[in-house]
Amino acid sequence: MSLAHHYRPLECERVSGFQRIWPLARQEMTALFRTKWGVALYFVCLLPSLARLVLLLIMLGAVDLGSRSVAGRMPQAMDDMNPHRAAFYFEGSLSTMPGMIFFLLLTSVVVSRCVARDRATNALELYWTRGISPWGYVFGKWLGGFLLTASMTVGMPFLLWITGCLLAEDWSLMTDTFGQFAIGLFGIALMTAVWTAIGTLISAIAPNANLAMVAWSMLLVGSSAAGFVISQSLDESSLRSCLSFWDAGRVVVRSLADLPQRDVSLPGALLMLGSLFGGLLLFARRRMRVVEALQ
């Protein structure tokens, strides 16, 4: 076969900037759904939201269990379970159980492996000899992981809230909760972005995908455990949000949404998240130098 007969010169305008990075993000976002195990994992991660949906249907009387409009008679202490309160919709994403556990399940497979897996198959050499920079590549990978994770942490609360608004007897649920819910959702999106960025940076630093997964899991669970144990033993509850980056994120979101919190330190939480992100960024800068990746 002669190439000259089949080869056609390319005649098209080249795209630039974000349009080059988006295909990478899209590929990262959809990679989980390539296998049936990935699809199963994703739906397992949606279980807490589905459980909350069932609760919502019962509370608002859509499913009649003989307790119509339970929500109206709930004590204030159970605000988190009251669909007429904004916290009902996003508190599940922020709780340690099930929120953090399912977040960990999803991100340990997607986010924490993204760069390390490419390094293992020498794909970095293919990516970086194209028209994107190493940091453009990391951004694309993070964006894909963030969008997938946000579909669970942000997308599901949003769907729950829309469902609640449509099922409620009048529009008061929507008007009463809109402001706080929107800010809370923004806070969760922000924290999901920060958490997935930390996971992506760990992946960029780790020598292989399995190690990245272990390091990410240990950091997430370990810092939470350490925060709990140390704050209990020193009887200083505010330490928890300064040591655990999950708890730090939760404090930031609850502060943004103006939800009541006791014994927490917002500056400590911000400092914790900032220093962790900054430290990892410094390490990743060294690791993502082209020369080192190509040796």
Place this chain on the structure above:
Amino acid sequence: MSVQLENVTIRYGEHLAVDDLTVTFHQGSIGLLGRNGAGKSSVLKALLGLVRPASGKIRFSGLPPDASAAAVRAHVGYMPERDAHLPQATGFEMVSLLGMLSGLPRRDAWRRAHEVLYLVGLEEQRYRPVSGYSAGMRQKAKLASALVHDPSVLFLDEPTNGLDPGGRSEMLELVRQMSQELGKSVVFSTHILQDVEAVCDSAVVLERGKVVAQGNIQELTSGGERELRLRINPVPGPSDSAARVLEALQASWRADALGDGRFAVWLPEDQCTSSVFAAVRKTSATVRSMQLKRRSLEDVFLTAVRGSGGSS
């Protein structure tokens, strides 16, 4: 498109990989030769803008001198030496994604991925995961990835690595066609000299980061001494005819006796075989057979490397 390197020096910390290199890669296929660690891959990476030279300039004809690495890469296709693929991706997904990252709109990248996968002979396997490809198929997938954005220069780093003889000859044929039929400049980095002789017009030999030989392959292999193998019929008589012939040959040239009436004579480029005939005839011996060995690229390479102080 031609590529010019002027006094380029590349360092990795204390290690000097390329030392004051000045070389021009003209249009056509050029073999970049050298032993492991000679600086071939460093030169390719500097050309791609992946490694910044400590000093010197790299110029691509048709591009401004201060062109960014991304602008350069739009005109350059690179096939890495190592096995490289995108995890989980099929051949089509890998090539089209890399096309999009090179700036092709999605529709064009898809069309182009189908075309180049067909060209390299992977049309039947394009929807299979690359991780399940054989070594030869993976090399072809990498070549398709290098071609997807229609570059004018192709840098191929050890493209025949790990291929069986059939796969190797297919790959060499593809490279030859890309250079001769599609008019692309191909820089072919390898340490397999036969591959370069098979497909390249010229060669650059690197040793310890310096050019020790360069030029058209025909000129390189025709220059210098040629080895002439001859065999004589023994002459009956009191003295040893072989010794007399050797003495006569050594009087004019560098020559060795190989035993059993056979000799090797190294003829300078400007002398022809008739003078050897005449010298043998003077000893009363007759030449039974004669074979002029063409100087191979391997001889050129070894001579150049030894001349630079390296061991073969």
